[in-house]
Amino acid sequence: MKAYIAFARSGFLSSLAYRNEVWANIFGKLVQVFARVAIWLAAYAGMTAVDGISIQDMVTYALLGGVVMGATRHDRLVRQVGNALKTGDVAVWLLKPVHYPLYLLAVEAGMSVYTFLLAVVPTIIIVALVYGMLPPASPFHAAMFVAFCGLSFTIHFLVAALFGVLAFWLMTIFSLEWLLQSLIVLLSGLLVPFWFFPEPFGTIASHQPMAWLVYYPSAVWLGRLDALETSVYFAFGLGWASLLAFALALLWRRASSRITVQGG
């Protein structure tokens, strides 16, 4: 466990070394969050509520999307696993008394904490000051929002790592990265919340694992789910996370037993 904490720390510190990139990142994020809010303001066009969702709800939803998705970068993770496979670096990890996927989780967590503190929090504060942001629906919803964020990070990591490991068979990182990107854009709720999806697509979308990335944390903050529903969907998300973790463990075991490092 000590080793993994050290990995997380090194992930945090290595981000610190590239400060210019962090500033560019904050600026890029700021523009994107402003844009997402602007899109909803334009779509509502003066209406106060659509389908029981107020414009303040949507502005808050757009900001929360930035909170839960702003720190973790799935593309970085997919690329890291893919490159380790391509260059053969992965062989070094197989020799060490560390579990490679857990090592990745630790480093990613360290990097995410850094981005969250230095890029996400300032961005959200600036946009919230300009447009206003609703507080959580209740103390219960606030506490559950934090729990859902943890679940969102875990599922985000698991899905990205799964795509990365698939590179063992497909030998192309590029398409895996873009494929995952397309799934996240549409199925995480980042761009459009599922309550605006035409049925039955809304119902289908809200039960697949990516829904826990953005949709559920934000819906819980806004109080769209009551206490019972919140708990049920939290358990549902935990179920998805364990299934994904199992799939990752299985694929990882298969992949590491069939690995042949080229040119070695």
Place this chain on the structure above:
Amino acid sequence: MRISVLPLLVKMFVKSQLEYRGAFWLDRLAQILSYGAVLTGIWIIIQKFELLGGWNWPDLALLFSFQLLAYSLGASMSFTQLAQLEEQVRLGTLDTLLTKPVNLWAYLIFSGLNIGYAGHIILAVPVLTWALVAAQIDWSLAKALFVVGSLLSATMVTGAIMTMIGATALIWVRSNHLFSIFFGFWELTRYPLNIFPAGIQAIMLSIVPLAFISPVPVAVLLDKPVPLIGDLGAPLALAAGPLLVCIAIAHWRFALGKYQGAGG
């Protein structure tokens, strides 16, 4: 420098790209799905709200496809090649290119002409064709010429800005973080300019003139008002590309003059 060398460079690179044909087309498919997901997201918003800043579905599809096409044509002549420039400066491999009897820019661009943008074009052309028919455009010869001219100009805007960002690596060694600012603003060019706050509009029409890639020319085409610059929209949309190319050439020469290697 003998121009006849350029087609040879392109031919060699295309051959190397198509060596893994399966992987090449899988990558293209993944990109089509990814951009398709964004377009679907916009469609879902329009299904619910009908208009976005006064623009309907064919208008927005026209904007999206015009942007994608201009971007892919411009970026194929600049982005991947110049994003690698930073690494070449850092490793010192650029110095060997400088001693060759070829124009550095021509060598970099044509030896890496990115045919990977084929996916963007495969998606953009049919959507653009459909949208040009479906949108309410008052067709005339002048309008038809404007479509071609502004598309060319938008391509030049993309290429020129990317070239300027890439060339900055010759002075600063690192410049790739500037690309993240570019892409932050670039995502906004899929939406009408009038939905954004005046500050963002002003930036996109001046310091980061990405508005000329799509929102300005498409608004002119659809006879919609262009924020801040009004009737100047049409002439500026046509002039922006050639003007920025001239600035980019001057900047490239200046940066190359300043180049001293990355230390060591």
